Amino acid sequence: MNITIIGTGYVGLVSGACFADIGNSVLCVDKNEKKIEQLKAGKIPFYEPSLPEIVSRNVHEGRLVFSINTHEGLKHAKIVFICVDTPPAPSGEADMRSYNAVLKAIGEFLQQYPSSQFLLVNKSTVPVGTAEYASAQLCSFRAGGVEVVSCPEFLREGTAVSDFLNPERIVIGTAENSDFISGTVEVLLKLFEPFDCPKILVSRATAEIIKYAANAFLATKISFINEIANVCERVGADVNDVAYAIGLDSRIGAQFLRAGIGYGGSCFPKDVRALSQIAGKSGYDFKLLKSVIEVNSGQRSMIIQKKRDILGDLKGKTIAILGLAFKHNTDDIRESPAIEIIITLLEEGAFVRAFDYQAAENAGRVLRHEYFEIVKDVKEVFAGADLVFIATEWPQFAELDWRDLRSQVRQAIIVDGRNILNKKKMTDLGWQYYGVGC
Structure with a gap:
């Protein structure tokens, strides 16, 4: 055809x-x-x-x-x-x-x-x-x-x-x-x-809203588990175990239940906001979606505050960033949580060194600052770091030799914004480990 x-x-x-x-x-x-x-x-x-x-x-x-x-x-x-x-x-x-x-x-x-x-x-x-x-x-x-x-x-x-x-x-x-x-x-x-x-035959309006509804629902799952993570941190529970247990329920499912620094990219942020606008124009106040957006934005603020709580004043501190893309297996940095967080760190006077397997070139076009550097070798990002931050869930990060890398940093502190590392293992290797909700 x-x-x-x-x-x-x-x-x-x-x-x-x-x-x-x-x-x-x-x-x-x-x-x-x-x-x-x-x-x-x-x-x-x-x-x-x-x-x-x-x-x-x-x-x-x-x-x-x-x-x-x-x-x-x-x-x-x-x-x-x-x-x-x-x-x-x-x-x-x-x-x-x-x-x-x-x-x-x-x-x-x-x-x-x-x-x-x-x-x-x-x-x-x-x-x-x-x-x-x-x-x-x-x-x-x-x-x-x-x-x-x-x-x-x-x-x-x-x-x-x-x-x-x-x-x-x-x-x-x-x-x-x-x-x-x-x-x-x-x-x-x-x-x-x-x-x-299945080939689903519907009206044009129904087809148009199906796409928005699908992405909005997935974004809602992400914001929900992040809210659970924030509660877990306050009561001493582990959100990873919570997510695993509730994800085994066939009515819920395990996908999109990984707590972290929130969603980004070219679809979820755009489609959630657009559906909220569509609802508003129709005369309906979609309160749930407004909360989903607010929670997602709050995860960025939360992770910055966590770094302040650990290091105090961020001015002059060296932060190593692992990941620039909004998620792994892409070079897309549109609405990437990593980019938003880096901008805030630079505004607060931190030195930022970053690495990504695919998104370095794209990030380099939008992040230009005398205190910001993108390195080509993942091991280079650790040199003299006061804190290591995982911003993108590239599986390769979990496979790094963390025992050896401990000797490269100034302070062995890691904030895992994607919960891809094992807390006990990292602690046993001598790292101060901070996840999201665990």
Whole structure:
């Protein structure tokens, strides 16, 4: 099947490469000429495991092509996926400028080529009502417009390729009472036939809110276990044991029950705020989500205060930071707790030395300070440190030779912001260990 992907960020590039890998002819379009040139040269603009191999294989076999020409993409396609970013605006709502620019380009194409036929699918995370709005807008360019479907993505950075190829569900939102419905569903079910998972057919508005609801619920689990961690610290309990025990309950599940410094990234913060705004615009005050946001922000403040309690005045102290990405297996630093915490440490006069397996280059672009340094070797980060702070849950950090590293630091103090180390083991090795809720 001929597919066009508009937008080559995490969602667009992964979707395009994986659709090609299962036998489709895919044209990926992006207005960023530099990015398209990089992709044509075989360079992936971000870190995502397994993606370079899939892109390379499908480019070589002719199933995956890149272009800056939107009209070329629309001529190519039977199905067009919109996968552009919808970052948060200052109000917390989704910034729809890139999305609206794509709609305008599609509308102009329909005017120029009125006989063209394709199915338009929203994969970008967009506010409820966007598909209906898009349909109306395109009808103003050509009578009848095109059929607009909502098909939200559920990819996780770091496992996006596996998530795409092994989905747990596929949500298809179509217009209610539309003459197009039967044909639309038939085309999409054929496209998704290789994926052995439930295909859930709903209205467009329902599909749009499903994505927000999923991410908001996961963010709520994170904030909940962090609140439990804060109680555990005060009563002498261990949140890791609490999380393990309640996670064995099938009604709860173990995922997203690791206490720490809170969630970050390009999805959870944006989607939680956006859903809160959507609720507010509908006349409903979503108090729970406001608390989720407040708790998440509070975890950063809590960890800074913990460092003050341990070291006193942070001015002149050397802090070693392990991890810069918002989570492991990615180079994404968007809304990373590590970055926020480093900025506060620098404001308080600390010297900060940091290491990350993938995010160093991205962090170096946004963190420029005379007291801040990023090192290339993880062992270098420990030299003369007054405190070591684990900010990202890279599993390699747990495998370091902590006995040997003790001799590299000025003070053998570790604050484990992700609870990836064993407290007893670290204490036996001579470290003062401080976790979150344990």
